[in-house]
Amino acid sequence: MGNPAGASDDRQSRDGLLGRFKAAVSSTRRHLVARMEEVLQGRKTIDPELLEEIEEILVGADVGINTTTVVLDRVRDRVERNRIDDVGKLKSCIRSELLDILQAGSTREEDPASSGLQVLLVVGVNGVGKTTTAGKLAGLWVREGRKVLVCAADTFRAAAVEQLEAWGKRAGAQVIRQQAGSDPAAVLFDAIHAAKARQADILIVDTAGRLHTKNNLMAELEKMKRIAAREVPGAPQQILLVVDATTGQNGVVQAREFTRSTGVSGIVLTKLDGTAKGGVVIGIARDLGIPIRYVGVGERIEDLVPFSAEHFIASLFDGET
Numbered sequence: 433m434g435n436p437a438g439a440s441d442d443r444q445s446r447d448g449l450l451g452r453f454k455a456a457v458s459s460t461r462r463h464l465v466a467r468m469e470e471v472l473q474g475r476k477t478i479d480p481e482l483l484e485e486i487e488e489i490l491v492g493a494d495v496g497i498n499t500t501t502v503v504l505d506r507v508r509d510r511v512e513r514n515r516i517d518d519v520g521k522l523k524s525c526i527r528s529e530l531l532d533i534l535q536a537g538s539t540r541e542e543d544p545a546s547s548g549l550q551v552l553l554v555v556g557v558n559g560v561g562k563t564t565t566a567g568k569l570a571g572l573w574v575r576e577g578r579k580v581l582v583c584a585a586d587t588f589r590a591a592a593v594e595q596l597e598a599w600g601k602r603a604g605a606q607v608i609r610q611q612a613g614s615d616p617a618a619v620l621f622d623a624i625h626a627a628k629a630r631q632a633d634i635l636i637v638d639t640a641g642r643l644h645t646k647n648n649l650m651a652e653l654e655k656m657k658r659i660a661a662r663e664v665p666g667a668p669q670q671i672l673l674v675v676d677a678t679t680g681q682n683g684v685v686q687a688r689e690f691t692r693s694t695g696v697s698g699i700v701l702t703k704l705d706g707t708a709k710g711g712v713v714i715g716i717a718r719d720l721g722i723p724i725r726y727v728g729v730g731e732r733i734e735d736l737v738p739f740s741a742e743h744f745i746a747s748l749f750d751g752e753t
C-alpha cells in the first residue's frame with residue numbers, strides 16, 4: 433500500500449503469496465485433495481457410494497459435518513441437474529462449491545483506513561498465537577509505511593510483556609507497557625494517549641488468553657472496549673479473534689462461543705502450516721460468517737498472509753503433493 437509497487441512487483445508478490453499458501457496447506461492437500469483423487473481414480477460412474485466416500489474425506493479434513501453436508505447436497509444437485517456422469521468433472525464441481533462457500537462466508541473487508549487512530553484488539557483463548565500475530569501485524573504495517581504502536585495489555589502471564597517487546601523490536605514498533613499485574617484497561621488508556629501524542633496510525637493491543645466462560649476475563653475485555661470507545665470515537669475498529677487451526681473443529685466451537693459473547697470483526701487462523709486440519713477454514717467461514725482476515729503460516733515475522741478464498745482453494749487443488 434505504502435509501497436509504490438510496479439506491475440511486475442505486484443505479480444511477484446501475488447506469486448509469492450500463492451506459493452506460501454501452497455506450502456502452508458501441503459499437509460491438508462495430502463489429506464483432502466490427494467485422497468479425493470485416489471478415490472476418484474479408476475471409477476467410471478458417479479454413484480452414491482462414491483459421494484459418500486468424498487463426504488468422509490471432507491469430514492476427515494475438518495471441513496465440519498454441517499458444511500460437508502451442504503457441499504455434498506449442492507454437488508448431488510449439480511450432478512443431477514447437469515447430468516454429470518464424468519468422474520473427472522466431479523472434482524471441479526466440488527472445487528467450485530467449496531470456493532463458493534468460502535467466498536460467501538468470508539468476504540474481505542478493507543484494512544484499517546489510514547486516517548485517524550485505528551485501535552485493534554487481538555483476542556482469543558490461551559496459546560493460539562495472539563502475541564505472535566500482534567507482532568506479525570505490526571511488522572506488516574510498519575513495512576507498509578504506517579506508524580504502529582503496540583499495547584501490552586496481557587499483564588497477567590509472566591513474561592508476556594517481554595515476549596511482546598521482542599516482537600516490537602523485530603517489527604520496528606514501540607511497545608507501551610506497565611508492570612505485571614496492572615489493569616489492562618489502564619495500560620490501554622496509556623497506550624491510546626501515547627498513540628495520539630505520536631500521531632500513530634494503528635494501535636495493536638495484545639490481550640491475555642481467555643475462555644469465553646470466564647466472566648471476569650470477559651468483563652475485563654468489555655472494559656477495554658469501553659475505554660477505547662471513550663478515548664477514540666468508533667474504537668476499537670477491529671477485534672481480531674485468533675484461532676489455532678491445529679485444533680480443528682474445537683477451534684470452530686471456540687470461535688462460535690467467543691463471537692457470541694463479544695463482538696468479533698475478523699478471524700486470524702494461525703498454525704495453518706503443518707496441520708492436516710486446514711479444512712477448518714471452510715467450516716469457519718460458513719459457520720461464523722465472519723471474514724478470515726489473515727492466516728499464520730509459520731513462526732517468523734513475515735509468516736502472516738492476507739487470506740484469499742481463491743488462493744486457498746487454488747493451493748489445495750493445484751499444488752503439488
Ligand SMILES: Nc1nc2c(ncn2[C@@H]2O[C@H](COP(=O)(O)OP(=O)(O)OP(=O)(O)O)[C@@H](O)[C@H]2O)c(=O)[nH]1
Nearest residue numbers: 558559560561562563564641702703728729730731
Ligand atoms: N507454526 C506456527 N506457529 C505459530 C504460528 N503462530 C503462533 N505460533 C506459535 O504458537 C506458540 C504460541 O504463540 P503465542 O503468540 O505466544 O500465543 P498466545 O495466544 O499469545 O498465548 P498466550 O498469551 O499464552 O495466551 C508460539 O510458539 C508461536 O511461535 C503460526 O502461524 N505457525
Ligand SMILES: [Mg+2]
Nearest residue numbers: 562563586592
Ligand atoms: Mg500472548
